[in-house]
Amino acid sequence: MMKTEIAVVGAGPAGSTAAEVAARLGAEVTLIDRKAEIGSPVQCGGFLPEAHELRALLPGALLPESLVEIPERIMLHRTGVQRIYSPSGRSKEFPVEGRVIDxxxxxxxxxxxxxxxxxxxxVSTRASFTHGLCLSGHFSGPVDAKVVIGADGPSSSIGRGAGMAKRSEVGVCLEYEMVGVDIDPRAAEMYFGTRCAPGGYAWIIPLGPDAANVGVGVRSSYLAGGTKLRELLDHFVRDHPVAGDKLRHGEVVAIMRGLVPAGGISPSILKGNLLLVGDAAGQVMATSGGGIPLAMVGGRIAGEVAAGHIRGGCGLEEYPSRTNDEMGQELENSVRIRRLVDKVMRSDRLMDALLAMIPPEHMKATQRGQVPESLMRVHDLVAKN
Ligand SMILES: Cc1cc2nc3c(=O)[nH]c(=O)nc-3n(C[C@H](O)[C@H](O)[C@H](O)COP(=O)(O)OP(=O)(O)OC[C@H]3O[C@@H](n4cnc5c(N)ncnc54)[C@H](O)[C@@H]3O)c2cc1C
Structure with a gap:
């Protein structure tokens, strides 16, 4: 049987950050991923706010160095504004300095x-968890680990195998990488509307002057009558009254799909010697689906707590409590905001009215997991209609 102090399953942003931090603190760490080549295939838009925006987004969190200082060779593009389109095509925008990463x-x-x-x-090694951790693939056999960190993404077979409850709300996403598009390269754009993205939004994330990641993310409960994601995204690209003009002459050079947890942090992220982190733990902003920064903050905390536990003096229960201290409020607020907006999302008329009521600076606040007073007027809007 293979022995290690800390086994980390999943070498995405959460798992690699946890592994790096724990190893730097002197623990013996094994990082396992089923992929033959880490990072491929990509399932992401690559949008990451600049470090100062992240500090405002997560004021109580200590950001890992690898999230703050990203080498220029990994940076594809930078944006300066976020633009929000209502179902009728009216837009509002606010400044957000963003990095688009490879x-x-x-x-x-x-x-x-x-x-x-x-x-x-x-690499090329799949982990499963029933009574303990077991590997198959390039490396195989049972693993004797003092601590296991499950950083295995939104479907987390490690969490399921350990019988840990998770939130059921999940967004399903389809994204095209496009070239030859006629976009505003300064703006990351979100489009709302029942026709293009029922219960979610469509996005354009510039990758350069004429290239973009173009996607749609919706909750499956909103997909009526067998509507397929591909139909929604193709309609958005070809026929959306605003986005269609920017996109319809472009070419799709890559297709990506994936899941995004949309229900907030899981009720159980620690069981025995197993910690869940990142998407596996629901550490994603429910308002935007952005998960990279939270996965890396969660990974940093998991790595520190696991290494502290191995060396003595740190109980594993510090993991949920420190996670809650550093980003619990923002995650909880993002779910609260999403539930408020859900009340009007099934009607384009109400969504138009809501977006008309909220000033751009309040839109920015909601993206940061704050609940501005103007958003509370959603109750009046629903009551009147
Ligand atoms: C279409 C799409 C667009 C997105 N765009 C953005 C964006 O622009 N900005 C943003 O911040 N977030 C975005 N997200 C969310 C973001 O990608 C995730 O929140 C982030 O990747 C979470 O990191 P993670 O390390 O928790 O999980 P992942 O990145 O999913 O990594 C999990 C790893 O675990 C491995 N694994 C899984 N199961 C096993 C197993 N049994 N054994 C071994 N290895 C296993 C996988 O191979 C993978 O490498 C997007 C998501 C999607 C689907």
Missing amino acids: RRNFDRYLVQRAARAGAEVM
């Missing part, structure tokens, strides 16, 4: 940092 190379950079810090990396 997500494949970002994940490779993070796993390399973990390896250089001393973690042993096992």
Whole structure:
């Protein structure tokens, strides 16, 4: 049987950050991923606010260095505004300094940092968890680990195998990488409307002057009558009254799909010696689906607590409490905001009215997990209609 102090399953942003931090603190760490090449295939838009925006988004969190200082070679593009389109095509915008990263190379950079810090990396290796951890693939057999960190993404077979409850609300996403589009390269755009994104939103994230990640993310409970994600995204690209003009002459050069937890942090992120982190733990902003920063903050805390536990003096129960201290309020607020907006999302008329009522600075506040007073008027809006 293979022995290690800390086994981390999943070398995404959460797992690689946890592995790097724990290894730097002197723990013996094994980082396991089923992918033969970390970071590939990509399932992400690659949008990451600049570090000062992240500090305002998560004021109580200590951001890992790898999230603050990202090498220029991984940066594809920078944006300066976020623009929000209502179903009728009216827009509002507010300043947000954003980085668009090459997500494949970002994940490779993070796993390399973990390896250089001393973690042993096992690629092409799938982990399962029933009574204990077991590997199959390039490396195989049972693993005797003092602590297991499940950082295995939104479907987390590790969490399921351990019987840990999770929130049921999940967003399903489909994204095209497009070139030859006629976009505003300064703006990351969100589009609302029942025709393009029922119960979610469509997005354009610029990758350069004429290239963009273009996607749609919705909750499956909103997909009526067997509507397919592909139909929604193709309609958005070809026929949306505003986005269609920007996109319809472009070419799709890559297709990505994936899941995003949309119900907030899971009720159980610690069981025995198993910690869940990142998407596996529901650490995603429910308002935007953005999960990279929270996965990396969660990964940092998990790595510190696991290493502290191995060296003595730190109980694993510090993991949920420190996570809650650093980002619990923002995660809870983002779910509260999403539930408020849900009340009007099934009607384009109400969504138009809501977006008309909220000033741009309040839109920015909601993106940061704050609940502005103007958003509370949603109750009046629903009552009157
Ligand atoms: C279409 C789409 C667009 C998105 N765009 C953005 C965006 O622009 N900005 C943003 O901040 N967030 C975005 N997100 C969310 C973001 O991608 C996630 O929140 C983030 O990747 C979470 O990191 P993670 O490390 O928790 O999980 P993941 O990145 O999912 O990593 C999990 C890893 O675990 C491995 N794994 C899974 N199961 C096993 C197993 N049994 N054994 C071994 N290895 C396993 C996987 O191979 C994977 O490498 C997007 C998501 C989607 C689907």
